[in-house]
Amino acid sequence: MAMELRRARSLVAYWVNGEMVLDDYLDRTPENGEKNGVAVDGAALDILSQFDDWTDPEQVSHRFDDYDPASVLEAVTDLAEAGLLRTRQAAQEEDRILDRWQAWGQSAQFFHFDTKDTAYISTEGASADPEIAASRAAVFGEIRASGPAPEMFARNVDAERIMLTRSFLPLDRDFADVLLSRRTHRHFTEDAVPLRSFSTVLHYTFAPMHFFDAGVLGKLMLRTSPCGGARHESECYVAVRNVESIPPGLYRYSPSDHSLEVLSYDFDTVQLGRLTFDQKMVTTAGFVCFLTIDVQRAMFKYRSARMLRTVLLDTGHLAQTFALCATAVGLGPCQTDAFRDSELEAALGVDGAAETAVYVLAAGVPARRTDGHPIADAPDEVGRRTPQESAPQKPAA
Structure with missing residues (x-):
């Protein structure tokens, strides 16, 4: 592996069934389902920690005394193929996207990009494609199995x-x-x-x-x-x-x-x-x-x-x-x-x-003009009226 790599910046970690999963929220959702994260162990996290900036994998392979350098390089290759390590070309697109979203931070980035390209099952598609029809039937089967629908109205019968x-x-x-x-x-x-x-x-x-x-x-x-x-x-x-x-x-x-x-x-x-x-x-x-x-x-x-x-x-x-x-x-x-x-x-x-x-x-009851025209004074200048403001309009009784 003769290129430098860098850890993906768009990773979110969480536990699923006892496994640590890394989710790259910039990874596109496949057309046929939900995105799946990559399960990693402690050794993989140790390797990823070595790639905070551009680093030669060959150098990293010699930093782990308990592992053969060849096995470390093999793990680096697997992590790169899983998208957890970026090439410079891939990182260029990642940096472009995250640079435009940096002011809103990781939480907004994760929600927006991780919910992009979600697949939908349409009624029209189900009627024309047996596979889609089966998927739709499975969804409705899951809904039926979950019990009765929630009440349409929340109501406290004892409330005044x-x-x-x-x-x-x-x-x-x-x-x-x-x-x-x-x-x-x-x-x-x-x-x-x-x-x-x-x-x-x-x-x-x-x-x-x-x-x-x-x-x-x-x-x-x-x-x-x-x-x-x-x-x-x-x-x-x-x-x-x-x-x-x-x-x-x-x-x-x-x-x-x-x-x-x-x-x-x-x-x-x-x-x-x-x-x-x-x-x-x-x-x-x-x-x-x-x-x-x-x-x-x-x-x-x-x-x-x-x-x-x-x-x-x-x-x-x-x-x-x-x-x-x-x-x-x-x-x-x-x-x-x-x-x-x-x-x-x-x-x-x-x-x-x-x-x-x-x-x-x-x-x-508005104290300013109600004809839709903008108001000349600033919103925080309370109580000052301008000549072009009309008299307050009383609402209908």
Whole structure:
């Protein structure tokens, strides 16, 4: 072996069934399945440690007194063929990719690249190819064997609840006007959010519009937002700060009966600020929605790590629907992913594993123009108005 080699920079190590596995997340997923890491022992790790920078394998072969140099060279060849050691040509492409992702670090690199090129089994493909049909049948067999589908709704029957009005506001504002008027609002008045506006936004964003029976996959609901496989894994918790007829506190929205399950009446603006890093657009909003995902609800059908991308996209769909519904009824929406994960999950009473927090949405009576034009003053210059700002628009009652 007459070339210098370097250890791959894109390796993640973990234990599988008692074996140490090295996973090169830049390695492409084969078309017919999931990527498999390379099982290594202590001797292999010792050899890899010698290749932190460009090194001649011949030199490395003489650094292990307990091994014959020829056996070390053979192990180096095996490690290179497994992709754990790079040639200069291979390393050039690796460096190009990682250089562009370095600011986000290993965790982002691992998730993004390790879930690329995941193979999917389509219904159309199964009907034309017996091998694909067999793979699809095996997947559904695994789903059946795992037990009944998770419940469509999370519901605490013993919780105190507040039933919300079903006198929804008509969403008949011109659609193009709603799209063009949608802006992230950071300034709100101290006017209470009207109950009908609040109820309308929650209903059209989070409540079911239709139901259907998906057989082994369970009964499913359809919301106004798209969702991978109609799993609708997102749950909504609501911090009410200033909403007509609703006591301030922390609630879980129950889409099955359009109600608020009481979690705590003691949840206040101080706690809200702590959980959201004192972002004023959140702490001055009329209400705040904390979105979580029920992992099992999504995982029941989709068992590839790629699904994590999907559920995060799903929360983005909900956020856009929330923003448009809020805009349509005259409220100002905002959204942020800056929150204290573990503390928020503790406040919501979720374990952070089976159910975990992913997004924060909020809305209130806007103190800035609502026609969609940009605002001249900087977002942090609270209270200063500019001549071109229109008067605050009151939401519909």
